[in-house]
Amino acid sequence: MALPFSRIIGHTLVCEALFRMHGSGRMAHAFLFVGPARVGKTTVALTLLNAVMGEGSVETHPDAVFVRRETDEKTGKEKSAISVEQVREACERFSLTSLSGRKAMFIEEADRMNAAAANALLKTLEEPKGNALIMLRAPSADDVPATIASRCQVVRFHAVPEPAIAEALVRRGLDHEEAAHLAARSHGAPGVAIRLLTDGEYRAQEDVASAAVRDLMAAPIARRLRAAAELMPKDEANKALVALCTLDAWERALRERMLGSVRDAPAALRLTRSLRRLAEARSGILHNASPQLALEHLLISL
Template sequence: MKLFEGVIGHAPILDMLAADVARPSHAYLFIGPSSVGKATVARRFAAELLCDGDPGCIRRVLGDGHPDLILVEPDGRTVLTVDRARETIARSVLTPVEADRKVFVFEEAGAMNDEAANALLKTLEEPTPTTVFILVAESEDELPATVASRARTVVFGRVADDDIAAALQTRGVDPDQAERAAAASGGRPGIALMLATRPQVAAFRTAWLSVPRRVTSRPGDAFRLADELVSAADPLLEGLAERQADELTRAEAEGRETRSIRERHERERKRAAGALHRGGLEILASWYRDAAAAQFGAPVRNRDIGGAELAGVSPRDAVVMARRVLDTIDTLGVNQRPELAFSALFADLGTPA
């Protein structure tokens, strides 16, 4: 099994981490947009740190079955508390069971509250030589500066649509479907993989691209359109729901405790829905970007939209509206309900400047 096999994009980062395997830093902070592959790379990197290329060992790490891989998850549905941090600190000083080191992976490090982060700080400052920490978050701002400064920051960006589509095709996805999934994913391979087998992905993109011609200044229209666009993500989440149901069935058959699994599933669903909502807004922003670009003879992203439709908005207004759409993405980032954020945006877009 090759190092980082199956990872889509991020070649410079993968090369850097491969070079780090022999002498890793004591702590890493992987940051970047949701669903771009940070957690996947963290697992693969942990597998190499623990297994030295042994295929059987790598499979155990990726399947959460290695005693020296410790996944640190939030307590319950949202918060990683000080109690969980203290458990981590206590385990970090123990001798590895099988490998030469232990690897602690915080796939939701941004969920740490201040008490947890402060408790972990001293361990990050003075780690044992056999311990490596990998923290995963969307931004350094999700963690106290004192924690972020104790780790080597690795910044993950979005992946080009062409690279995502090519990777999907190597997995047997039809080329047209691969391109649709890549375009709707907003550069997020995790979302693209979820969309690749969903025939509704084309309808999702079409629904968001239809917004400019459907917005009005009437609040009722804005609320109805918002409900429709929120619901447009539901069919695309069915693949995730199926995978989670399979995992839960296996856990129950093996007699394992399922509460933490259910809580993790809920967090995964929330993140996936949020990524789709942001992706939809990015599709909408791309329409307004194309409206401005087309009227200056620049290339457009959505080549299936007619020039006459794009010419219905002046370049100046298109830029202003694109900015409004992108501002709504920031609004979703502070946990506003998507229905409210979308309805406010659509009413705003439908109001003459």
């Protein structure tokens, strides 16, 4: 049975390995997909889950359980963490006898599980009942508890080469020059390239983020600290989410600036350090550091 990996951009070796495992019937019961944002982890996961679960879309399959951050009813925004209640409910559903003889669970943003949620998953992850497949997605294996990562087969995704992204965009009808431009702006993330192509509002937001980073790097410290305060919402529950989304946009903006600094060694070094400090800020927020203090520390060090 051939897996429909043809629509996936890049990740040939990963897809081939999953194809072989699926075809041989010797798949692990749990996978942890790790790698940069928007490189294709979710697309590959859903493709595999669709093949395992059979006809129709796995997202509407009665024996498939999806765990995602819930929406806050007051703000209309996603909550910053996956709660223990969500995981317990998912595990209870997952323990039921399946209608199709197969069952699957997909935990998106597994790094957003709090400690209690991660602990609630352990027994199900270690001893799934029946013909079951559990998939988790996270930026890196270090972003989930070691007790979780050690019970999964870790599959690492990497940035996709720009020519592969550009070729995929040309197949979608874009001319070669514009395809190359968007591929360069995506920094190896096909999801970013496709969204830049299809979502004008998103593309405008990325342009604004790029200009903001440029201005902040040239601004005095006091202005940078005011910017950190201005970014934070009053609602404490949404501060981490806003900070993480801001860091994602800034990271793409910094990487875009790197493209124009390849012949300017001092500028490239400064941008490299900024990217490293941005990664530290993100890790700190994911491990419950104050979002505003993390942004302030980053902006001071830019």
